[in-house]
Amino acid sequence: MSAPLASLDGRVIAVAGAAGNLGPTVVRRLAAAGAVLSLAGRRASELEELAAELGGGHDTAAVDLLDEPATRAWADGLVARHGRVDGLVHLVGGWRGGTAIEDAGLEDWDWLQALLVRTLQHTTRAFLPHLLASGHGRVVAIAAAQAQAPTHPNASYAAAKAAADAWVLALADRFRGSRSTANLVVVGAIVTPAMRAAEPQRDFSTFTPAEEIAEAVAFLASDAASSMNGQRVTLRGAA
Ligand SMILES: NC(=O)c1ccc[n+]([C@@H]2O[C@H](COP(=O)([O-])OP(=O)(O)OC[C@H]3O[C@@H](n4cnc5c(N)ncnc54)[C@H](OP(=O)(O)O)[C@@H]3O)[C@@H](O)[C@H]2O)c1
Numbered sequence: 001m002s003a004p005l006a007s008l009d010g011r012v013i014a015v016a017g018a019a020g021n022l023g024p025t026v027v028r029r030l031a032a033a034g035a036v037l038s039l040a041g042r043r044a045s046e047l048e049e050l051a052a053e054l055g056g057g058h059d060t061a062a063v064d065l066l067d068e069p070a071t072r073a074w075a076d077g078l079v080a081r082h083g084r085v086d087g088l089v090h091l092v093g094g095w096r097g098g099t100a101i102e103d104a105g106l107e108d109w110d111w112l113q114a115l116l117v118r119t120l121q122h123t124t125r126a127f128l129p130h131l132l133a134s135g136h137g138r139v140v141a142i143a144a145a146q147a148q149a150p151t152h153p154n155a156s157y158a159a160a161k162a163a164a165d166a167w168v169l170a171l172a173d174r175f176r177g178s179r180s181t182a183n184l185v186v187v188g189a190i191v192t193p194a195m196r197a198a199e200p201q202r203d204f205s206t207f208t209p210a211e212e213i214a215e216a217v218a219f220l221a222s223d224a225a226s227s228m229n230g231q232r233v234t235l236r237g238a239a
Contacts, residue, residue, distance in 0.1 A: 014074070096112060099153055143161060
């Protein structure tokens with residue numbers, strides 16, 4: 001017998017970076033729990049394909065989250081359509097690195113901080129007033145184990161993820177005393193169903209399964225986690 005789903009019935013949840021590696025597993029899980037989703041990224045076709053798979057009621061937003069006015073328009077448009085937004089799940093990711101710390105080009109840092117920090121800043125600031133108004137606003141972001149245990153060829157990546165973590169924890173402080181929360185799911189290298197299907201013989205046992213991340217995100221977005229704020233939920237592969 002499968003475990004009962006943490007209910008997200010009718011909750012309006014915005015997912016930033018929805019059609020990436022992790023996104024499809026997370027959005028399928030949130031939709032299965034009853035959430036109404038708005039899927040954002042830059043490439044409309046992938047988002048539309050995913051929304052079509054989920055069935056009716058969900059929408060997509062082709063938006064560059066480095067564009068702050070466009071990000072605010074996404075948030076405000078959702079409120080105009082649904083009357084509220086209850087959650088923001090930030091899944092925008094990417095990686096550069098692999099070069100010794102003394103040789104790595106600092107343009108990697110510029111790219112990573114924009115991708116991993118600036119998109120988080122834009123989305124959280126755009127959704128913050130709506131999440132406070134919801135009565136059960138939720139922010140969930142994915143943290144990397146590298147942020148707390150950096151290796152030097154990952155210096156820029158680890159520093160950008162650490163900055164993103166600090167931003168989410170500061171947001172949790174902003175939510176203190178409200179009925180909104182902000183939390184982190186800490187992961188290692190992620191293995192997705194698509195990766196397993198592409199390499200069925202490969203041993204992914206040290207990776208963090210996308211399905212477990214999706215469970216943690218659904219839990220943190222639900223009322224079951226209403227007393228958790230500013231927490232790091234650390235999964236296998238990150239510990
Ligand atoms: N994958 C891993 O092994 C791993 C490990 C540790 C932590 N994480 C974290 O887990 C989360 C999800 O990772 P992931 O691998 O699924 O990420 P990803 O696939 O690299 O990125 C997710 C999506 O973000 C979108 N995106 C990038 N820049 C954007 C922008 N300016 N505006 C709008 N959308 C943008 C991309 O869609 P478009 O191209 O359509 O814009 C992409 O599909 C991230 O927070 C990541 O840091 C991942």
